[in-house]
Amino acid sequence: KQEVTQIPAALSVPEGENLVLNCSFTDSAIYNLQWFRQDPGKGLTSLLLIQSSQREQTSGRLNASLDKSSGRSTLYIAASQPGDSATYLCAVRGGANNLFFGTGTRLTVIP
């Protein structure tokens, strides 16, 4: 069964700093990997989707990379802002359309 791990579990940075969130998965046979953010008590907002054939995707200050062979993905956030404070989840899609979620990284950006 696919296992998805996110490190660190929590991260606190001063505003303006660049940061990297990590996601690793055990089974490299994936269709794609998706990064989400979740605000407290809310649903998930999709940030970036990387197909298994792609190496990276960018959206604004966010850049996600994928190394399928090593089972790793990173989410890079440039010039962090207090509004970026949230929990960030990665999820990999395997067969049968199931998404396997990591446990998330809780990010706090300090003004």
Next chain:
Amino acid sequence: SAVISQKPSRDICQRGTSLTIQCQVDSQVTMMFWYRQQPGQSLTLIATANQGSEATYESGFVIDKFPISRPNLTFSTLTVSNMSPEDSSIYLCSVGHSNQPQHFGDGTRLSIL
């Protein structure tokens, strides 16, 4: 991207009662998914709901506890039956498949007294 509306957004229920959560999507979709997020934990898939057939449940989830309806291509309901405090969670409706992004509703925060 699909817009997903869930109702209710939150509820507080007595143990032993049942609650039905509604999910409406602004476009027709083949599959709808129901997830549970227990406090402090990540998301776990409960079941996949296809229109015109019975829902497919994941290991650990059964139809008697979580009956699902899928009357058309834009709507689904999840019922949490005979609730106990262990059912206190956020329940999320989701759409997406294969190489498309997965999208989620805002969730239903359920507390059982």
